[in-house]
Amino acid sequence: MSFTPPMASIAPRTWNRDNSDFFISTDPSLLSIEAVNAAYARDFLYWVKPFEEDVLRQMLHGSMSFGVYKRISSAQSQDELNAPSADNTEQIGLARMVTDGVTFGYLTDVYVLPEYQGHGLGRWLVECVSEVFSKQNMPHIRRNMLLTTNDEMQQFYAKILDMKLVGHEERKDIGADLVFMCARPGADTTTSNNSE
Numbered sequence: 001m002s003f004t005p006p007m008a009s010i011a012p013r014t015w016n017r018d019n020s021d022f023f024i025s026t027d028p029s030l031l032s033i034e035a036v037n038a039a040y041a042r043d044f045l046y047w048v049k050p051f052e053e054d055v056l057r058q059m060l061h062g063s064m065s066f067g068v069y070k071r072i073s074s075a076q077s078q079d080e081l082n083a084p085s086a087d088n089t090e091q092i093g094l095a096r097m098v099t100d101g102v103t104f105g106y107l108t109d110v111y112v113l114p115e116y117q118g119h120g121l122g123r124w125l126v127e128c129v130s131e132v133f134s135k136q137n138m139p140h141i142r143r144n145m146l147l148t149t150n151d152e153m154q155q156f157y158a159k160i161l162d163m164k165l166v167g168h169e170e171r172k173d174i175g176a177d178l179v180f181m182c183a184r185p186g187a188d189t190t191t192s193n194n195s196e
């Protein structure tokens with residue numbers, strides 16, 4: 001099975017924090033099919049199960065995937081540490097934006113592995129998504145969307161991405177009600193141009 005090349009028109013971005021082993025990147029070469037599938041196999045991701053490798057590769061590379069990475073100490077030199085690669089990093093989180101890279105983004109598969117949760121990485125991850133999918137960065141952006149479940153997550157997305165609740169879906173199969181949330185970054189309500 002062939003897969004669509006990464007979004008060639010959008011340069012990868014990386015976000016670092018002082019004195020931290022963690023960083024966030026949209027560089028597709030860092031993504032780990034094995035690490036994401038291992039996360040998908042765990043119970044804390046209640047909505048997803050592992051995929052065949054080719055299928056997951058298409059999903060990750062056909063979207064704008066924000067990976068959360070931990071630098072690992074097997075790097076031989078400072079130069080290697082400064083130039084992260086799939087060999088000297090461990091993927092510990094993900095946010096996948098299904099997008100045309102211009103007008104629309106559907107945010108899904110947001111996670112930080114449980115052993116790294118509660119230290120601000122999830123908030124940082126969604127802030128990076130918000131920075132990229134903003135009117136300032138994508139002047140033609142019309143709408144960002146997502147599905148979620150609990151009140152805490154709704155408040156989380158409302159605060160960082162300015163998401164508003166627009167609908168519900170009863171999902172007996174996963175034992176939860178899903179809510180649809182939408183944002184129109186920088187929407188100009190005085191004109192109807194490009195505002196669907």
Ligand SMILES: CC(C)(COP(=O)(O)OP(=O)(O)OC[C@H]1O[C@@H](n2cnc3c(N)ncnc32)[C@H](O)[C@@H]1OP(=O)(O)O)[C@@H](O)C(=O)NCCC(=O)NCCS
Pocket residue numbers: 044045110111112113116117118119120121122123124147148149150152153156
């Ligand atoms: C949601 C998730 C990515 C947050 O990652 P994290 O690194 O623990 O997040 P942070 O430490 O930055 O905390 C961010 C906010 O998330 C909230 N939060 C943390 N864990 C949460 C959880 N299990 N459920 C709901 N909200 C949670 C906190 O209230 C916090 O809000 P605050 O910054 O206003 O205090 C992580 O808990 C996770 O992977 N959960 C399982 C997968 C999931 O539910 N993903 C979202 C699907 S819509």
